[in-house]
Amino acid sequence: MADISQTPTALWFDRFKPKSLGRVITSVLLFLGAWVMVFPFIWMISSSMKPTDEVYDADFSIIPKTFKGFENYYGVIFEQPYLVFLMNSMIVCIGILIIQLLTAIPAAYALAKLKFRGSTILFGTVIAAITIPINVTSIPLYIGLVRVGLLDTYFAMMFPFIVSVFAIFLFRQFFRGFPDSIIQAARVDGFSEIEIILRLILPSAVPAIAAFSVFSFVAHWNDLYWPLIVVQSQDKMTATLSMMQYQSAFDTDYGRTYASATVVTAPMVIAFLFARRLFIRGITMTGVKG
Amino acid sequence: MAQLTLKNIKKSFGDTPVLHDISLDVNDGEFVSLVGQSGCGKSTLLRIIAGLEQPDSGDVLIDGQSMLNAAPKDRNIAMVFQDYALYPHMSVGENMAMPLVMASLPLYARLPMMRSITPAGRKAQPHIREGVEKVSKQLHIDHLLDRKPAQLSGGQRQRVALGRALVRDPQVFLMDEPLSNLDAKLRVQVRSEITELHASSGLTFVYVTHDQVEAMTMSRRVALLQTGHLLQVGTPNDLFSDPANLDVAQFIGSPEINITAGESRAGQITIGEAQLPIDLGATGPVQIGIRPETISVPNAKGLVAAHAPKQGHMVTFTKRLIEDLGPEVLIHGAFAHAPDGIIRIRAQKSDAYSNAGMLAQSEALEVMLNPNQLLFFGADGQRLRPVVGAATRAEMA
Numbered sequence: 001m002a003d004i005s006q007t008p009t010a011l012w013f014d015r016f017k018p019k020s021l022g023r024v025i026t027s028v029l030l031f032l033g034a035w036v037m038v039f040p041f042i043w044m045i046s047s048s049m050k051p052t053d054e055v056y057d058a059d060f061s062i063i064p065k066t067f068k069g070f071e072n073y074y075g076v077i078f079e080q081p082y083l084v085f086l087m088n089s090m091i092v093c094i095g096i097l098i099i100q101l102l103t104a105i106p107a108a109y110a111l112a113k114l115k116f117r118g119s120t121i122l123f124g125t126v127i128a129a130i131t132i133p134i135n136v137t138s139i140p141l142y143i144g145l146v147r148v149g150l151l152d153t154y155f156a157m158m159f160p161f162i163v164s165v166f167a168i169f170l171f172r173q174f175f176r177g178f179p180d181s182i183i184q185a186a187r188v189d190g191f192s193e194i195e196i197i198l199r200l201i202l203p204s205a206v207p208a209i210a211a212f213s214v215f216s217f218v219a220h221w222n223d224l225y226w227p228l229i230v231v232q233s234q235d236k237m238t239a240t241l242s243m244m245q246y247q248s249a250f251d252t253d254y255g256r257t258y259a260s261a262t263v264v265t266a267p268m269v270i271a272f273l274f275a276r277r278l279f280i281r282g283i284t285m286t287g288v289k290g
Numbered sequence: 291m292a293q294l295t296l297k298n299i300k301k302s303f304g305d306t307p308v309l310h311d312i313s314l315d316v317n318d319g320e321f322v323s324l325v326g327q328s329g330c331g332k333s334t335l336l337r338i339i340a341g342l343e344q345p346d347s348g349d350v351l352i353d354g355q356s357m358l359n360a361a362p363k364d365r366n367i368a369m370v371f372q373d374y375a376l377y378p379h380m381s382v383g384e385n386m387a388m389p390l391v392m393a394s395l396p397l398y399a400r401l402p403m404m405r406s407i408t409p410a411g412r413k414a415q416p417h418i419r420e421g422v423e424k425v426s427k428q429l430h431i432d433h434l435l436d437r438k439p440a441q442l443s444g445g446q447r448q449r450v451a452l453g454r455a456l457v458r459d460p461q462v463f464l465m466d467e468p469l470s471n472l473d474a475k476l477r478v479q480v481r482s483e484i485t486e487l488h489a490s491s492g493l494t495f496v497y498v499t500h501d502q503v504e505a506m507t508m509s510r511r512v513a514l515l516q517t518g519h520l521l522q523v524g525t526p527n528d529l530f531s532d533p534a535n536l537d538v539a540q541f542i543g544s545p546e547i548n549i550t551a552g553e554s555r556a557g558q559i560t561i562g563e564a565q566l567p568i569d570l571g572a573t574g575p576v577q578i579g580i581r582p583e584t585i586s587v588p589n590a591k592g593l594v595a596a597h598a599p600k601q602g603h604m605v606t607f608t609k610r611l612i613e614d615l616g617p618e619v620l621i622h623g624a625f626a627h628a629p630d631g632i633i634r635i636r637a638q639k640s641d642a643y644s645n646a647g648m649l650a651q652s653e654a655l656e657v658m659l660n661p662n663q664l665l666f667f668g669a670d671g672q673r674l675r676p677v678v679g680a681a682t683r684a685e686m687a
Contacts, residue, residue, distance in 0.1 A: 185375035190363035190392030
């Protein structure tokens with residue numbers, strides 16, 4: 001047995017002692033990088049506790065001079081139907097996700113595993129469609145929705161996103177790795193193609209589906225652009241859109257806007273803390289910043 | 291119980307033809323192997339029988355009925371895949387139950403929860419359980435029914451795959467290289483198990499393999515495929531001792547048959563210094579196939595002169611290398627008259643064998659060829675057969 005008492009007692013701060021100059025520089029750079037990332041959030045939380053005139057005060061301080069935190073948060077949570085906004089966001093995000101999975105998974109299976117004339121061209125078209133931003137299609141979509149009188153409905157809020165080209169692409173790549181022989185065995189055993197998807201492909205694709213779900217949910221939770229276009233009444237507002245309520249051409253309540261932003265960001269941040277591994281896998285697998 | 295007939299099957303992938311006009315009859319209860327190198331089209335042919343691929347032209351008949359428009363599940367075939375193709379998220383029992391579930395239940399009752407709720411599911415449940423139990427006992431996997439495929443060894447997975455195929459009581463049993471993922475020892479064991487299975491079930495088996503030993507040992511008949519052509523169909527013995535052409539002779543047999551050049555003229559065949567009284571009815575150069583087992587070395591110490599034919603013909607052989615295979619030796623070398631060609635001789639050891647003694651023998655050996663065991667091929671690789679009358683006449687004289 002080694003004699004433990006002989007080891008020199010290490011001072012508690014010894015482990016913070018820099019090992020070399022290179023390490024010091026690395027740490028400083030990392031710290032600066034982290035600060036750049038975190039500072040907007042600190043700014044947001046700090047501003048959410050200030051009165052409007054102090055938010056853009058030239059004499060900036062992180063600690064509010066006049067504390068208006070209670071008023072701002074009370075106003076955001078209780079003076080407007082905040083739970084309705086949250087529910088709208090949930091309905092839209094979950095609705096979009098379910099329809100996206102329903103459309104993308106069969107399409108991806110067909111593109112990955114079925115042989116049919118024109119499948120390569122079709123897949124090329126899918127890839128090409130990734131490059132079209134929503135801003136291009138938003139005007140025709142808007143006009144169409146106006147014509148059919150469906151503006152300001154959940155349908156209108158979900159409609160542009162029911163087919164996710166990105167999901168088709170992601171799942172197709174994932175399904176390609178599924179052994180052909182298992183699919184052939186299933187066909188011999190009498191599975192229908194739908195059953196092959198439901199009973200064989202889906203259970204093996206859980207990681208990909210989870211990853212895409214995180215990606216899709218976060219993207220549509222944070223989406224401001226499309227709800228801003230199609231939502232007109234307060235009872236269809238999403239959480240993210242509700243931030244805009246305190247802004248008008250003449251008078252913007254910045255304190256409350258920031259409080260609102262904090263409250264809207266919170267559910268995602270809390271979800272992230274609980275399901276961090278899932279989020280990270282979602283982001284690394286989808287290869288896109290959420 | 292079924293007779294399987296393939297009629298003029300043609301198939302190409304894009305511009306690459308993979309099967310040229312394949313016709314084959316497999317009798318009821320017969321075990322037929324499709325053997326050939328990888329890429330010869332044997333697996334494609336099997337998938338066409340299964341209905342997983344469609345032929346460009348030709349027909350697949352089971353008991354005289356065309357199956358071209360029948361889906362795989364309606365052909366009442368079972369297939370075992372090289373990588374077993376077990377359903378990874380289902381237990382062994384579920385895997386084996388699947389064919390029965392699919393065959394006996396309507397779509398709505400197949401879903402996992404619905405099977406115990408719906409009347410149709412409840413009615414079929416005992417029948418399904420019984421089927422799985424019976425087959426799992428037969429294959430000695432009844433203790434594994436609750437495990438997932440990932441928890442099984444290779445041999446066990448293989449048995450589950452066989453079980454899943456057996457459980458539905460198919461007409462035709464198709465196997466696509468089922469043993470190639472097993473280690474050598476297990477392969478021999480499962481090989482005999484499959485042979486027994488065939489004997490006890492009496493089903494029609496079509497077995498695809500690239501391993502000629504598997505094909506030869508297991509099947510009643512072997513169909514040899516090469517680059518999409520059916521070279522020869524016959525019993526293992528036919529293929530070995532009476533090959534239709536050079537390719538068949540070279541594929542079957544291990545070590546590979548020796549090929550040496552000879553000359554056929556006026557009822558005589560010349561191999562080096564030997565003159566064989568064999569009339570091929572043709573004049574010109576011929577290729578002579580000599581099985582390594584049929585060359586004997588009568589003068590070598592320690593080797594059994596396997597057969598000492600009366601009409602043996604001596605040829606000079608230059609020895610290069612000796613491999614000891616245990617009960618026998620493999621002597622590599624060349625005939626003195628054709629020093630570039632490689633000739634292998636497989637000879638039995640006798641009690642007097644010793645390594646040193648064998649190696650001490652001079653480089654040049656006199657070896658004996660048995661004219662009755664030689665195979666002759668023309669320049670195009672087709673078999674040339676001796677003119678029977680001439681041969682017997684020579685013998686009598």
